[in-house]
Amino acid sequence: KNEVEQSPQNLTAQEGEFITINCSYSVGISALHWLQQHPGGGIVSLFMLSSGKKKHGRLIATINIQEKHSSLHITASHPRDSAVYICAVIPNTGNQFYFGTGTSLTVIP
């Protein structure tokens, strides 16, 4: 059973749309990591957060520790945002990340 659930699994959007990707987890965590996997396979770290909100360019990540939920928002989406977005958590009791299966985003021009 995966401790990290992402929704939706697949998402298609028109260029310019506001996008939300959700991540829910079942255990207490010390940190949550959002990553982006490019169509060619490379994986890049986007955000690491343990509370509140972080913003970088058109990307915003929020986390609600009490509700065990995080969201990744993309404003003014662009075809170059097309990728798989992966959520990962470190449980309070552990020292390794557990990964969701990813949300595949396609942005159509």
Added chain:
Amino acid sequence: NAGVTQTPKFRILKIGQSMTLQCTQDMNHNYMYWYRQDPGMGLKLIYYSVGAGITDKGEVPNGYNVSRSTTEDFPLRLELAAPSQTSVYFCASSYAGRQPQHFGDGTRLSIL
């Protein structure tokens, strides 16, 4: 800086063969990790290391071995390749355990 470098990028093995996947990082990171990524599944941790000379098992260590003789290098060894080990393998590194991880480009391994 090159970041995390993995070699080879692609490899086909026969059942029972052995091979080593190489991983090196130039960021002076203490922590290094090996993951496998199977279709439709999240990344799974195989082994990790918190520093030279120290390694520990992750979630799916069976069939693999690692060593960490230097800060820079963290090779992953498959001793007797099995079809179940067909996967994409990623090496990653981070300065500390709860820090963002930097990933290599991956090694696509097929065992036939």
